Structures are given as structure tokens and as C-alpha cells.
Amino acid sequence: MPPRELTALALTITPFPTPNQDERPPEVNDIDTLVLHYTGMRSANDALNRMRDPVWKVSAHWCVDEDGTIYSLVPEEMRAWHAGVSWWRGRSNLNDHSIGIEIVNPGHEFGYRPFPAAQMNALIQLCEAIQARHVIDPRNVVGHADIAPSRKRDPGELFDWARLAREGIGVWPEPVAEPDPTLSVTRPEQGRHVRDWQSRLTQFGYGLYEDGVFGEETEHVITAFQRHFRQARVDGVLDAGTGAILKHLIAADD
Numbered sequence: 001m002p003p004r005e006l007t008a009l010a011l012t013i014t015p016f017p018t019p020n021q022d023e024r025p026p027e028v029n030d031i032d033t034l035v036l037h038y039t040g041m042r043s044a045n046d047a048l049n050r051m052r053d054p055v056w057k058v059s060a061h062w063c064v065d066e067d068g069t070i071y072s073l074v075p076e077e078m079r080a081w082h083a084g085v086s087w088w089r090g091r092s093n094l095n096d097h098s099i100g101i102e103i104v105n106p107g108h109e110f111g112y113r114p115f116p117a118a119q120m121n122a123l124i125q126l127c128e129a130i131q132a133r134h135v136i137d138p139r140n141v142v143g144h145a146d147i148a149p150s151r152k153r154d155p156g157e158l159f160d161w162a163r164l165a166r167e168g169i170g171v172w173p174e175p176v177a178e179p180d181p182t183l184s185v186t187r188p189e190q191g192r193h194v195r196d197w198q199s200r201l202t203q204f205g206y207g208l209y210e211d212g213v214f215g216e217e218t219e220h221v222i223t224a225f226q227r228h229f230r231q232a233r234v235d236g237v238l239d240a241g242t243g244a245i246l247k248h249l250i251a252a253d254d
């Protein structure tokens with residue numbers, strides 16, 4: 001028998017239990033964040049086996065294979081170990097209050113490729129079921145790269161965040177009318193304008209020191225932002241399009 005919480009889900013769930021889990025901290029009352037990953041390994045089997053190997057101390061609540069098979073690894077009330085050192089909207093240790101989904105894909109290291117339709121369809125149904133169980137602000141549907149931009153690239157610029165948003169999962173910017181065509185902020189610029197952009201990035205949720213210096217950290221955050229919201233150009237430069245999308249997303253949330 002599947003766990004009772006899964007019976008509303010019209011999906012076939014394949015149990016794949018792992019010891020890589022523990023209790024959520026007692027002060028965490030609500031699960032309010034959804035973190036999406038890619039597995040970044042050569043095969044689904046490699047990734048699944050790693051997530052149940054106690055030596056590696058990694059896991060996720062769910063794993064979605066390329067054919068749409070959904071594996072259940074960790075019960076949602078427990079803490080899975082997927083986020084690592086992380087930050088979003090003023091909070092660290094995202095494992096504490098999030099649900100983690102691993103999406104099978106070799107990733108940038110082993111042959112990054114599009115996410116197949118069967119996989120996306122299964123993922124969307126899984127996310128819908130999760131959102132029926134927990135109150136998750138659309139801005140708290142994030143990629144691993146968003147919450148750990150200096151370490152992570154997943155799920156990356158081939159992941160169809162726009163489609164998720166159309167299905168009611170996460171946010172996506174409207175087309176921006178008139179971006180400032182002269183804007184181009186990049187390393188190693190410094191100054192008030194850099195600080196203003198850093199402030200907008202942290203306001204949206206990214207972890208970043210607002211020091212007015214466009215250094216490596218800021219470049220990583222811009223790159224993560226582009227992988228999520230501006231996938232046609234991922235170069236770490238705060239150009240007109242990137243800036244306009246960021247402003248739009250902040251304005252839409254006010």
C-alpha cells in the first residue's frame with residue numbers, strides 16, 4: 001500500500017527508500033519551498049543508487065526519470081539532503097523547510113540535454129500534488145542554482161520554467177516592453193548602480209552581499225538568474241533584457 005498522502009495522486013509512484021534523511025528541525029512548522037534539481041549523473045541508476053548510499057549523504061524526496069517514472073525516496077515530513085549550503089529570501093539551510101525533486105538528466109558535466117515530454121508531464125503532476133499538500137509561494141519554486149549560485153547550475157537553461165509557470169507552478173516574467181538598450185553592467189564595475197542591482201537581486205530572493213562591487217559572486221547570481229528567467233542568453237552580464245526581467249518580477253510581486 002502506498003502512503004496515504006499519495007493516494008490522491010493519479011500517478012504511479014515507485015518506492016525507492018533511502019536512509020539519507022532525518023527529522024526536520026522542531027521550529028519548522030511549514031514546508032513552503034520547492035527546490036528542483038537535475039541529477040547530473042550518467043544514468044538514472046547511478047543517481048538513484050547514490051541517493052541511497054549512506055556514504056554520500058545525499059537524497060531528495062522525489063526523483064523523476066526521463067520516461068516519467070516517479071520514485072519516492074524520502075517522506076515529505078522528513079528532511080531530505082539535497083540543497084546543501086543554500087540561501088533564499090533571507091533564510092539559509094533550505095533543506096529544513098523544502099521539498100526536493102531530482103530530475104534525471106546527465107547535466108552540464110555529462111551531456112546536458114532537453115527534458116523529455118514524458119518527464120515534464122510527470123513532474124508537473126507531481127508538483128501539483130505537492131502544492132495541494134503544502135502552501136508554496138510561487139516565488140519559492142526555485143532551482144538549485146538559485147539557492148546556491150556559486151556552486152550549482154541545475155536544473156539549468158534547458159529546463160522549461162515557463163511551462164511550469166503556465167501550469168501554476170512558480171513565476172515567469174511577462175514579455176518586457178522597452179528594456180533600456182544601453183544597460184550593460186559586468187565585472188569589475190563598482191558603484192551605486194551596482195549596489196542598486198544587487199539590492200534588487202536580494203529583494204527577489206538571491207543570497208548576495210550588497211557591496212556595490214560586481215565581482216564573481218554577483219556574476220554567479222546573474223548567471224543563475226538567467227538560467228531560470230532569461231534562458232536565451234546566459235553570460236553573467238546584467239544587460240538590458242536581464243535587468244528588465246528582474247524589475248518586472250519584483251514589480252509583479254508587490
Ligand SMILES: [Zn+2]
Pocket residue numbers: 036037038082144152154
Ligand atoms: Zn542540485
